[in-house]
Amino acid sequence: MPRYLVERAFTVGQEQMDAVGRRSRQIAEERYPDIVWEHSHVAIGEDGKVTTFCVYVAPEEELIRRHARDLGMHEVLRIAEIAGDVTPDDFPT
Secondary structure: OOEEEEEEEEOOOHHHHHHHHHHHHHHHHHHOOOOEEEEEEEEEOOOOOEEEEEEEEOOOHHHHHHHHHHHOOEEEEEEEEOOOOOOHHHOOO
């Protein structure tokens, strides 16, 4: 199944992100059982705004977009299908 990297810009502050994460998981489990949220990286900009980079498994990009609309409180900046993963161990010196 395809994996996607989702970049999001949130309209809420860092202190609200735990509640947003719980809501995101609940929406996915209740309405989008075909979506799997693997993990997210959270970045806080100099302006205090939250940006996340999330990895999802889903049969199609549109399901991720629907989940994002249901969640609200953010804008999806980009969704890219992940072609593969590499680590430094993949490039021995």
